[in-house]
Amino acid sequence: MRATRMYFPTLREVPTEAEMDNHKLLLRGGFIRKVSSGIYDYLPLGYKVIKKIENILREELDKQGALEILMPALVTADLYKETGRWDLDVLFKLKDRKDAEYAIGFTHEEIVTDIIRKDVKSYKELPINLYQIQTKGRDEQRPRGGLLRTREFIMMDAYSFDKDWEGLDISYDKMYKAFARTFERCGISAKAVSADSGAIGGKDNQEFMLITDQGEDTIVVCPKCGYAANNEKCEVGERHKSPKEDPKDLELVPTPNAKTIEQVASFLKISPKKLVKTLIFKGKKGVYAFLIGGDRELNESKAARVVGEKSVKPADFDIVEKVTGAPVGFAGPVGKLQVDKVIADNDIKNMINFVVGGNKEDHHYINVNLNKDFTPDAFEDIVIARKGDGCAFCDGTLTEEKGMEVGHIFKLGTVYSEGMDAKFLDDDGKEKPFIMGCYGMGVSRMPASIVESSHDKDGIIWPISIAPFEAVVTLVNQNDEKQCQFATRLYEELTLAGVDVLLDEREERPGVKFKDADLWGIPIQIVVGKGVSENIVEICLRRDKIKENINIEKATEYVLKKKRMLLNELNEKANKY
Ligand SMILES: [Zn+2]
Structure with a gap:
């Protein structure tokens, strides 16, 4: 190509809209241009990079026996309604002239499951692995980082269908290999970490993370055994133990104007580690109290899982007042607490003479002790893992790294096939739901990840x-x-x-x-x-x-x-x- 025939509008000035280096450089080099929030043009240089990434990806996927298809970007509402995902707030929705509803596809589990359930009848036709490289839409609340989090993006999504779980393990391993090889060939050293399955649901899954200080995700790593997980998913092992002391008698004390953990701790002249937060959350099936250390954060995914909900969110003020009999900020597990379940974090097991909300305005209980003053329904791991926590798999101590997600692979199992009644006839003559896996790679965010980890002052x-x-x-x-x-x-x-x-x-x-x-x-x-x-x-x-x-x-x-x-x-x- 001759430069005189090329179109690459470079910029000498750093564009003000860009904060991250990759975004600045891709704009300055004339690779991309912003159209509107989270929506970009890929100019000739930028699109060349994307096409090269796509071709490497195709080679690796084809090598593993995956077959390329192209599904519609415009998805009829019925399909997303079958699995309840029509209600997700990330969907871009629209209507046609006859008032029929559609969404711009944001991931295609329903559509591909529909393909398979229509035509695949027997175990003899399995396994099948279909993939596509397509533009998708996701109504992100906060697009950022140029191509890193956009509302329109190019994604490779693959879906495997097997007759049994052993088959899924094989399909998953093949895709793991295709992903890992693609990243390495594109110059990305990505680390595979255990991840939370989030809105998609399912069983085992791993994220491929590019480790970089600019990453938006926190990865928790055990340097001793190599366990690595997104902090949303990371299991927490043995925690710090409180020093031994004799249990004292429970006492309700006034704590005027002290609302935050820091205010209560400083008013009572105790360490925030002595405080236990009681968080009132609501799911589809009930209202729950989650008890965690005053210095910890609740992991909502873990919390939802332990109470058997798809998701939980903080309960509204009126619900909190109803179940605790006090304004927000004073919930506690002692005495009257009208919730369906009280779940305490494993940390609480070791605590003695701790402080909880008094279920009464401006009051807290001090010298609270388990079994004597209250007994939770269960102890579970419900906090977000962090540096310094014990590893759940060895006696190591967890450390933190920052990462950028570049791919995600899931063992979905039967979440979609059962939900959409997609079945085949197995060799024992029984009808069974397909065992599915899904595999996503953010193609248009890869140039951004690569630039973020591979640039210098000149470009x-x-x-x-x-x-x-x-x-x-x-x-x-x-x-x-x-x-x-x-x-x-x-x-x-x-x-x-x-x-x-x-x-x-x-x-x-x-x-x-x-x-x-x-x-x-x-x-x-x-x-x-x-x-x-x-x-x-x-x-x-x-x-x-x-x-x-x-x-x-x-x-x-x-x-x-x-x-x-x-x-x-x-x-x-x-x-x-
Ligand atoms: Zn470990």
Whole structure:
């Protein structure tokens, strides 16, 4: 490609709308443009990167036996209504001229299950694994980070259908391999961590996380046994033990104007660790009290799971007043508490003489003790894991890292097939629901993740596999005949040799061209300048900028060698899977 025929509107100034480096660089380099909140144009350079990522992904998925399809982006409401997902607030909904309802697909479990239930009747036809690469819509509350969290995005979603759980394990492992290899080939070192299944539901699942300080997710890791999980999911092992002391007598004490944990602790002159929060939550089936340490946060997913609800949310003021007999802020488990279940975090088991709300305005109970003053219905792990907690699988101590989600794979099981009555006839003559897995990769967020983890002050450093161009030939002086001749010759030779090369022959100052080549992050840079008088061109890699003078006769061969080396580095990492 000749730069004079290319469209790449670069910006010298850092756009004010962008906070994260990847967003700034993708805007500055002319890869993307914002259309409206969370909605972007992919310009030629940006779309080239995306297409290269898609092609690597296709190769890896096809290798694992997955089959590419394309489902509609416009999904009829009936399908989402079958599983209750029509009510999710992330859906973009619309009506046609006959008032029929639709949503823009945000993930396609229902649609693909509908395909399979219509035509697949026998175990003999299984397993089947279908995938698509498609634009999706999600009405995100807070789009951010440029391409990282958008309202319209390109996603690869795959769905496996097996006759039994063993089959699902095999399908899942194949997809794990396809994902891990794709990330490595795209230059992303992603860590697979256990994750919460959130709104999709299901059993085991793992997120692929790019570890970076800029990540929006917290990953909790055990350095000892290697356990890694999203903090939303992370199981917490043995906690800190309270020092031994003798149980004292329960006492209701006034705590005027003390509402927050800090205020109560400072009023009572005790450590916040002595306080137990009683949180009143509501689900579809009932109202619950969750007891957690004053310095901890409730993990709503864990909490919902232990009470058998899909989700729970804080109860409204009137419900809190009704079940505790006091205004919000004074709930406690001692005495009258009209809830369906009282669940205490495992931490509470070890506590002695602690403080809880008094179920009375401006009052707290002090010297509360288990079994003597109240007994919860159960002790469970219901808090968000954090640094310093014990590992649930060994005697290690958990640490935290920041990560960016780039993929997510689930063992769905029968959540959708049962919900949508999708069954097949097994070899024992019985009808059974399909055992499903689903696998998602955020294709359009991958360039953002890659740039975030691979850039310097001058611009992007693309891995060669997905760079918008593998090499750039920069013509220093477009009015110098010999330089023109050399640059054109190299450009043609490289193109013939299969290198995706850009010839920068624009009427620009050399400084501008060099700056752009760095900003665009093209991995192999060839400069055709004054050296031509001695048949020399200058070649360097974007990542280290170590320049080598190469004879024009050997230049193509040299570039090919560098290209193979860069690709091999990525492939070697992928081949570990
Ligand atoms: Zn461990």
